[in-house]
Amino acid sequence: MSYALQTLWHDKARYAAGVGAVAFSAVLIVLQVGLLLGLFEITSVPVDHTSADLWVGSQDVKSVDLGVQIPINQHMPRLTEKKGLKGQPEVYLAMYANMTRPDGGMERCFVLGSSLDADAAGAPDVLSAELRAALTLPNSIVTDESELGRLHLKGPGDTAKISGVEVTLVGTVKGMKSLAAPWIMCSETTARKLLAGFVQPDHCTYLLARAESPQRAKEIVAELRSEYPEMSVYTTDEFSFSCRWYWLTRTKAGIAIGYAALLGLMVGAVITAQTLYSATMASAKEFATLLALGIPRRKIYGLVIAQSWWVGVFGVVASVPVVWLLAQAAGAGGAKVVLRWEVVGGAALVTIGTALFSGLFALRSVRKIEPISLLR
Amino acid sequence: MPARPPTPVLVAERLTKSFGDGASRRFALREVSLTLYSGQLALLMGPSGSGKSTLLAVLSGLLRPEGGSVFVQDDGQRYDLWKLSDSQMEKFRLRHTGFIFQGYNLFPALSAMQQLEIVLKWGTGLGDSAASTRADDMLNRLGMNAQKYKKPAQLSGGEKQRVAIGRALVKDPTFIFADEPTSALDWENGQRVIELLRSAAHARGASIFVVSHDERMRPFADVVYHLDDGHLSVEHNPVPLAVAGPSHPSEVAR
Numbered sequence: 001m002s003y004a005l006q007t008l009w010h011d012k013a014r015y016a017a018g019v020g021a022v023a024f025s026a027v028l029i030v031l032q033v034g035l036l037l038g039l040f041e042i043t044s045v046p047v048d049h050t051s052a053d054l055w056v057g058s059q060d061v062k063s064v065d066l067g068v069q070i071p072i073n074q075h076m077p078r079l080t081e082k083k084g085l086k087g088q089p090e091v092y093l094a095m096y097a098n099m100t101r102p103d104g105g106m107e108r109c110f111v112l113g114s115s116l117d118a119d120a121a122g123a124p125d126v127l128s129a130e131l132r133a134a135l136t137l138p139n140s141i142v143t144d145e146s147e148l149g150r151l152h153l154k155g156p157g158d159t160a161k162i163s164g165v166e167v168t169l170v171g172t173v174k175g176m177k178s179l180a181a182p183w184i185m186c187s188e189t190t191a192r193k194l195l196a197g198f199v200q201p202d203h204c205t206y207l208l209a210r211a212e213s214p215q216r217a218k219e220i221v222a223e224l225r226s227e228y229p230e231m232s233v234y235t236t237d238e239f240s241f242s243c244r245w246y247w248l249t250r251t252k253a254g255i256a257i258g259y260a261a262l263l264g265l266m267v268g269a270v271i272t273a274q275t276l277y278s279a280t281m282a283s284a285k286e287f288a289t290l291l292a293l294g295i296p297r298r299k300i301y302g303l304v305i306a307q308s309w310w311v312g313v314f315g316v317v318a319s320v321p322v323v324w325l326l327a328q329a330a331g332a333g334g335a336k337v338v339l340r341w342e343v344v345g346g347a348a349l350v351t352i353g354t355a356l357f358s359g360l361f362a363l364r365s366v367r368k369i370e371p372i373s374l375l376r
Numbered sequence: 377m378p379a380r381p382p383t384p385v386l387v388a389e390r391l392t393k394s395f396g397d398g399a400s401r402r403f404a405l406r407e408v409s410l411t412l413y414s415g416q417l418a419l420l421m422g423p424s425g426s427g428k429s430t431l432l433a434v435l436s437g438l439l440r441p442e443g444g445s446v447f448v449q450d451d452g453q454r455y456d457l458w459k460l461s462d463s464q465m466e467k468f469r470l471r472h473t474g475f476i477f478q479g480y481n482l483f484p485a486l487s488a489m490q491q492l493e494i495v496l497k498w499g500t501g502l503g504d505s506a507a508s509t510r511a512d513d514m515l516n517r518l519g520m521n522a523q524k525y526k527k528p529a530q531l532s533g534g535e536k537q538r539v540a541i542g543r544a545l546v547k548d549p550t551f552i553f554a555d556e557p558t559s560a561l562d563w564e565n566g567q568r569v570i571e572l573l574r575s576a577a578h579a580r581g582a583s584i585f586v587v588s589h590d591e592r593m594r595p596f597a598d599v600v601y602h603l604d605d606g607h608l609s610v611e612h613n614p615v616p617l618a619v620a621g622p623s624h625p626s627e628v629a630r
Binding site: 003006007009010011283285286288289290292293294295296299371372374375 | 429430432433436438439466467468469470471473474475477479481482483484485486490494495498499527543544547555
């Protein structure tokens with residue numbers, strides 16, 4: 001065992017504060033970024049839950065909830081003339097509407113209307129065959145079960161009004177949580193009724209298609225973009241990322257969370273630096289003896305830096321179960337925390353880096369140590 | 377190990393050191409001169425506050441004097457210690473000096489072996505196994521075989537001071553400076569410590585400079601200096617300078 005590690009282990013109580021501070025920073029960063037990713041995953045939920053390969057929408061549309069109507073007759077042939085498509089492109093309606101809840105209150109919702117055929121590209125994959133069948137009934141809707149309370153719906157069979165049209169909830173799904181307005185899934189026919197004021201009968205919000213291969217999908221996107229700059233064309237992955245990126249940058253939420261994480265890092269750095277500083281000062285006489293014996297000061301610097309490294313490593317290790325537990329708790333509370341290895345690894349690097357930086361800060365205590373102090 | 381020839385020697389000439397300014401200025405050393413020989417235990421006595429520790433610090437390269445010189449005879453070369461650069465001074469201390477302080481100053485987390493190994497590994501760059509062998513050998517000579525894996529909290533005061541002595545001796549220094557090495561010990565342990573230091577001088581040819589106010593140490597010294605109000609006097613110089621071989625049956629450190 002190295003001297004640094006041995007000292008740390010021997011004086012566990014003293015170093016615990018530093019380890020705790022590093023763990024706190026790591027937990028804060030991972031959870032903040034995890035929540036951020038989870039939060040913004042929500043913005044692309046409708047895109048992620050389709051089996052389409054291509055999305056065509058209005059000019060400059062950056063997020064699925066921002067699409068305006070496009071003329072089907074004009075846009076559809078542009079798509080169908082392309083080789084390498086699988087099946088026929090589909091019409092997809094997606095737009096905000098106002099819901100009148102059973103209790104009379106108003107709620108903003110987002111209507112998603114698509115084909116419900118068994119192999120439909122636009123039908124959300126969370127819909128079971130039974131739900132798809134139930135949605136073919138006029139004015140029937142499905143939403144995520146977590147939205148029921150907000151919409152004052154008790155369960156299947158309950159009714160409400162969207163754009164003045166009475167709709168019946170025929171079932172609920174999981175995995176279609178929304179950020180702002182609940183996603184309301186229905187058939188294209190129902191959607192047309194609910195969005196009659198916003199989408200003309202010969203228009204839709206998006207055209208969806210499948211391609212023979214992911215590579216072909218990319219090629220078609222490139223071709224359509226160059227040929228028709230007045231419409232937006234994306235692969236599904238691109239559109240999903242575009243939705244998240246749009247909300248991440250437009251809302252400045254990323255910046256806010258970044259500040260919170262930075263604050264956590266600073267608190268961690270200060271506590272770690274103070275811990276290392278006081279630990280070093282506590283060993284000042286021993287270090288002074290080594291200096292008197294002619295041991296180079298850099299060896300002692302090395303020891304302090306090694307200690308800061310281990311404080312960082314132990315802090316990160318201690319943060320792992322805490323992050324996991326808090327992520328589970330957040331999930332149970334309805335907030336998704338996405339734990340990606342890039343984020344966890346990045347947070348580990350940043351926090352260990354901060355601990356090392358704190359170690360550098362603590363070196364000033366070593367600079368103060370002089371062997372002559374032992375003779376006074 | 378055969379006794380070293382009585383070199384290098386250390387010659388201090390007209391050392392002056394004072395503290396404070398103006399009316400409050402107090403001289404710790406007034407034109408102090410002395411010579412240290414290899415194979416000799418020199419004892420410096422004097423009332424508290426007489427400047428004993430100051431003289432030790434100046435001779436060992438820890439405290440710069442205001443006036444005078446400290447010449448070191450090293451492998452046929454003679455140089456003024458206080459004209460060395462910081463890095464040369466560090467090298468001098470690494471190569472030539474061992475220190476024993478009143479407090480043991482042992483790392484609480486490290487075993488007796490490790491307290492010695494750290495000096496060898498960090499100071500002389502010895503590898504793990506060589507450092508371990510030397511540390512083990514030294515602790516055996518100090519009668520600490522049974523305690524070598526113990527940490528300071530598990531050792532008595534006398535045992536801790538023996539580890540501190542081992543730490544000072546393990547790199548085989550030319551000079552050993554000891555500041556009140558027995559003041560925290562009962563006489564039985566104190567006697568053992570001074571015997572160890574004496575044998576280190578006589579058998580290893582090291583030059584030992586001990587600062588103490590303990591009168592019971594006088595019989596163990598080859599030369600006794602007395603410092604009072606910054607003035608140094610030689611009180612007692614009972615034996616010839618270079619003594620080959622152990623002079624006391626209880627000597628355990630060669």
